[in-house]
Amino acid sequence: GQTPPGRPVITxxxxxxxxxxxxxxVPGSSGGLTTKYSLHYKIDGSQENYECPxxxxxxxxSCYFNKSYTSVWNTYTITVIATxxxxxxISEPLYVDVAYIVQPHQPENITAEFTxxxxxxxxxxxxxxxxxxxxxxxxxxxxxxxxIKPEKGLIWENHFAGNQKQFNIYSLIPGEVYLVEVHxxxxxxxxxxxxxxxxxxxxHYMRVRD
Amino acid sequence: QPLCxxxxxxxxxxTDLLDRAAKVSHRLHALSTAAxxxxxxxxxxxxxxxxxxxxxxxxxSSLNTPEDKEQVLQLSQxxxxxxxxxxxxxxxxxLLYLVKEAQELPHPANxxxxxxxxxLSQQTENLARGIDKILNKLDPTGFHSFSTDLISPxxxxxxxxxGSDKKSHLLNFxxxxxxxxxxxxxxxxxVKLLRCRAT
Numbered sequence: 001g002q003t004p005p006g007r008p009v010i011t012x013x014x015x016x017x018x019x020x021x022x023x024x025x026v027p028g029s030s031g032g033l034t035t036k037y038s039l040h041y042k043i044d045g046s047q048e049n050y051e052c053p054x055x056x057x058x059x060x061x062s063c064y065f066n067k068s069y070t071s072v073w074n075t076y077t078i079t080v081i082a083t084x085x086x087x088x089x090i091s092e093p094l095y096v097d098v099a100y101i102v103q104p105h106q107p108e109n110i111t112a113e114f115t116x117x118x119x120x121x122x123x124x125x126x127x128x129x130x131x132x133x134x135x136x137x138x139x140x141x142x143x144x145x146x147x148i149k150p151e152k153g154l155i156w157e158n159h160f161a162g163n164q165k166q167f168n169i170y171s172l173i174p175g176e177v178y179l180v181e182v183h184x185x186x187x188x189x190x191x192x193x194x195x196x197x198x199x200x201x202x203x204h205y206m207r208v209r210d
Numbered sequence: 211q212p213l214c215x216x217x218x219x220x221x222x223x224x225t226d227l228l229d230r231a232a233k234v235s236h237r238l239h240a241l242s243t244a245a246x247x248x249x250x251x252x253x254x255x256x257x258x259x260x261x262x263x264x265x266x267x268x269x270x271s272s273l274n275t276p277e278d279k280e281q282v283l284q285l286s287q288x289x290x291x292x293x294x295x296x297x298x299x300x301x302x303x304x305l306l307y308l309v310k311e312a313q314e315l316p317h318p319a320n321x322x323x324x325x326x327x328x329x330l331s332q333q334t335e336n337l338a339r340g341i342d343k344i345l346n347k348l349d350p351t352g353f354h355s356f357s358t359d360l361i362s363p364x365x366x367x368x369x370x371x372x373g374s375d376k377k378s379h380l381l382n383f384x385x386x387x388x389x390x391x392x393x394x395x396x397x398x399x400x401v402k403l404l405r406c407r408a409t
Contacts, residue, residue: 019279045266071277072399073392075265095262099395100243138406139279139399187402188239188395 003031004087008080010094014103014190017132018072018140021065021098022058025080025091033084039063040081044074072098102189104142105130107182112200123148123169123200127182130192142184147194151177175204227344228405234337235398238330242391245326248319249384263381268389269364270300275396282400287407290400291345297393298338303364304386305331311383316376323383330390337397 006028015021027037039052052063076098080091107127114123125146133140146167147156161167161182172178178201181194265271273296276282285293309331312324 045264067278067280073275073277073396097392099392099399134279136406137279137283138403139282141402187236187398188243 005035005082007089035084102186106195110198235401239394239398
């Protein structure tokens with residue numbers, strides 16, 4: 001039969017650049033009726049209750065807070081309410097400070113070039129920070145990690161690159177095709193997804209030794 | 211008596227001082243996050259909800275710090291440095307309180323918390339001295355646009371329970387540590403921005 005809606009659950013809130021953020025939720029049961037969802041929030045100590053400013057930009061079951069709705073170092077108390085004709089249900093509150101939910105987008109423009117220096121062969125991998133992350137002013141400080149494996153290989157070899165945007169890799173197998181990916185992390189926050197894969201073939205003509 | 215011979219001592223550059231400051235500020239926030247995790251790992255979800263107290267009650271809330279990138283970028287180097295100095299100075303006494311409290315905290319991880327509080331207290335002091343050195347290098351007159359009485363001397367602050375039972379100790383510790391964690395994130399962000407501007 002038809003029932004009031006089940007309890008929604010806020011699954012995650014993330015900010016890609018400490019300037020905006022998005023929250024997502026998972027609906028509970030709909031109770032067999034058309035169910036409407038609304039996200040509400042309060043900010044640190046103020047009793048004023050606001051509703052989500054933008055339900056569209058972040059996709060389904062999400063709320064996007066653009067710059068004018070985002071303030072860092074403040075605690076947002078966030079809840080989602082599910083409502084249908086027979087009643088409503090409210091999620092557990094989620095407490096969010098944008099400073100602690102930063103997960104950047106992936107690095108961009110990854111290039112992998114086989115080259116030599118003083119006849120020593122190596123692979124030079126370069127990349128750019130994610131476009132939206134302001135690393136120039138110092139508002140965001142990113143660290144990078146790169147991984148590489150032969151095309152048919154199963155195990156990735158990881159290399160931590162710190163704040164650099166370039167990394168040189170030695171000891172590769174001539175003739176082999178390699179896959180290279182890079183991801184990044186703010187000083188205090190979450191690793192991004194891995195970048196798109198870059199393929200590079202190591203030429204045959206030169207013998208690569210350890 | 212400087213270690214190196216007369217005249218051959220190179221003055222430390224502001225960029226080097228800011229680089230060192232950034233390493234310490236990074237450590238402060240990482241450590242306070244680790245301490246928060248130590249503390250929270252042993253609390254049932256229900257108790258965590260009870261412990262949530264608005265951080266607007268933190269004793270440093272009276273210091274009007276910026277709340278987004280645009281506001282931060284508009285501040286001058288000196289204003290940012292002075293703000294960092296004020297935040298650091300305002301935590302001297304409360305961190306000593308946390309060190310004392312950690313020793314008898316009714317919590318399974320109180321040993322680990324004690325070590326972390328002791329380091330936080332020492333590193334905050336070190337960073338405060340370093341920031342003062344930078345400020346004096348940039349502004350030998352010593353006059354700064356912020357006055358130190360912006361932050362009232364800490365005497366427990368509005369956010370703390372007056373009780374002395376086990377739960378009050380835990381609540382107060384959790385609240386103060388949450389306040390410090392947030393302020394250390396601000397400090398780290400400001401110092402790294404200053405470092406970037408200086409290079």
